[in-house]
């Protein structure tokens with residue numbers, strides 16, 4: 001593992017004559033894609049050994065998606081703990097992360113029903129619990145377990161440092177469709193902000209998991225949908241604020257921050273996941289120009305008879 005994830009540099013230009021004009025042009029075009037915006041830090045480091053370098057009270061929002069203790073292969077043994085061993089490790093990193101929050105800060109933690117009760121009880125001894133969000137992964141019905149009900153959700157704990165925590169509902173409101181709007185057009189509802197801007201998302205979030213064919217999917221086994229993480233960032237980090245992701249994976253939180261103009265610091269021990277994160281953030285910050293639409297002009301057929 002490298003100490004810090006170094007920015008990949010394009011190979012040095014040898015001169016257009018030698019490299020060929022076409023190749024040089026290609027490189028020049030590709031160069032901006034490598035640019036990670038200032039304010040986004042992608043660290044190929046272990047959060048537990050490196051957390052001390054992050055100043056206390058400097059973070060607005062923590063989005064934590066740690067190994068779940070279910071034996072996933074992240075190219076390392078980080079998800080091989082279980083039972084009390086896993087819970088002790090979870091308490092250890094939470095004790096390192098929580099002091100990084102500002103008094104108005106908050107934390108989301110992804111976990112599973114197997115460990116959510118213990119993790120939430122522990123977090124309630126340190127922070128204020130705001131919500132439990134159920135992420136319904138929209139798993140299609142396909143047989144499933146036979147000795148209990150099939151589990152199709154992840155648990156997300158949402159906690160804050162104090163009752164003065166930052167929360168902005170407007171950017172995450174869900175617009176009403178035209179039919180509902182019309183149905184609520186009675187005088188009583190006229191001018192209602194919620195009717196115009198949309199409603200508050202409920203605490204069950206139905207968002208499809210990223211199956212292999214999904215357009216967003218990269219090479220990470222437990223990549224989270226951008227839609228979920230972006231909602232957290234928009235609601236719980238002020239514009240220009242700073243987000244910490246102690247277990248960055250493929251960089252979904254970093255992408256949300258690049259898109260929504262928040263600062264970001266993330267840790268990941270697997271170097272190839274860091275590379276994926278870098279590529280995703282670069283693309284989010286420098287999206288390729290849209291493909292020009294094909295002209296619908298009818299080209300005259302020279303063979304046609306007059």
Ligand SMILES: C[S@@+](CC[C@H](N)C(=O)[O-])C[C@H]1O[C@@H](n2cnc3c(N)ncnc32)[C@H](O)[C@@H]1O
Pocket residue numbers: 045046047048065066067068074076078220222223224225246247248249250251252253267268269270273
């Ligand atoms: C559940 S995944 C995160 C997925 C991420 N949210 C995404 O959308 O791609 C957890 C990640 O934590 C990394 N990890 C495990 N232990 C770590 C540690 N001590 N410090 C930093 N990263 C760690 C793993 O390699 C794995 O990629």
